[in-house]
Amino acid sequence: MTVSQTSLPAPFRKVASGKVRDLYECEEFPSCLLFVATDRISAYDVIMENGIPNKGKILTKISEFWFSLLKEKVQTHIVTSKWNEMPQVIQQHPELKDRCMLVKKFKILPIEAIVRGYLTGSAWKEYQTHGTVHGIQVPANMQEGEAFPEPLFTPSTKAAEGHDENIHPDRMSSIIGEDLAKQVAQTAVDLYKVARDYALQKGIIIADTKFEFGVDELTNKIVLVDEVLTPDSSRFWLAADYKVGASPDSFDKQFLRNWLTSNKLNGKPGVLLPEHIIQSTGKKYMDAYEMITGKNWSY
Ligand SMILES: Nc1ncnc2c1ncn2[C@@H]1O[C@H](COP(=O)(O)OP(=O)(O)OP(=O)(O)O)[C@@H](O)[C@H]1O
Numbered sequence: 001m002t003v004s005q006t007s008l009p010a011p012f013r014k015v016a017s018g019k020v021r022d023l024y025e026c027e028e029f030p031s032c033l034l035f036v037a038t039d040r041i042s043a044y045d046v047i048m049e050n051g052i053p054n055k056g057k058i059l060t061k062i063s064e065f066w067f068s069l070l071k072e073k074v075q076t077h078i079v080t081s082k083w084n085e086m087p088q089v090i091q092q093h094p095e096l097k098d099r100c101m102l103v104k105k106f107k108i109l110p111i112e113a114i115v116r117g118y119l120t121g122s123a124w125k126e127y128q129t130h131g132t133v134h135g136i137q138v139p140a141n142m143q144e145g146e147a148f149p150e151p152l153f154t155p156s157t158k159a160a161e162g163h164d165e166n167i168h169p170d171r172m173s174s175i176i177g178e179d180l181a182k183q184v185a186q187t188a189v190d191l192y193k194v195a196r197d198y199a200l201q202k203g204i205i206i207a208d209t210k211f212e213f214g215v216d217e218l219t220n221k222i223v224l225v226d227e228v229l230t231p232d233s234s235r236f237w238l239a240a241d242y243k244v245g246a247s248p249d250s251f252d253k254q255f256l257r258n259w260l261t262s263n264k265l266n267g268k269p270g271v272l273l274p275e276h277i278i279q280s281t282g283k284k285y286m287d288a289y290e291m292i293t294g295k296n297w298s299y
């Protein structure tokens, strides 16, 4: 079954609906939020008409895996993602099983903490014209897709509408203050390195990723929130296919993006995906889960 939309009845209140996830509040757990990952898929910033069966579950399980690996290093927002630990009011909706996470609500820092291990995407575009990445000087004569000597912390603004803007870390300091900026930059790079090394052993290159952080207002320490190191928030490349001199799409979206561009449908609304694209893309998400966790998909 594919879950493309959710609409939980009272006492739940839908507070937001992103490209992939629906976000609920509930008076029974006022300090928490419930994230429900649907099977929606987007490409070129547009949501497709039909979803990818199980994608929301796979994203939830990948995020859950990383949160539990990274919690040694940073406080996280997870209350639980285990079905049998969810409040009764949630368990009354079996369609949410394995695709939801109960998290603690935090004040969210208005920046995206991007870490780049490899020169690709918007960073490669900027590098070609200016020789910099988010205004940061990087080595000359780098090729597309090449690894940086050290991962780069490259934040962006978090635009309510339209596109996020790549900014220099100094500008982030002026937005969130020096103390938090230091914590974010340091933690994001640390977390990226742990994940990069782990994933590489499993045959996946995490070319770049985006973390979000909240602030624990009691301690003024940052908290890892949102989703972590999923194919939706990161660029995953198969290590076996890696070669310098190219910028492949993240491997999960390759079939979809190729199909869209070859049919001149990229960026168009209301696209209905054919069965073979649904199947091949679903398989890629499953591969990502199985490679990273080392487990067979069983949900
Ligand atoms: N623990 C938390 N407390 C409060 N807000 C959170 C927490 N974790 C994540 N958020 C916020 O919840 C929202 C989740 O939205 P979501 O990512 O689904 O959609 P979006 O960011 O609007 O769009 P997109 O689909 O492009 O990512 C984000 O604004 C994120 O910052």
Ligand SMILES: [Mg+2]
Pocket (backbone or CB within 6 Å): 018
């Ligand atoms: Mg988001």
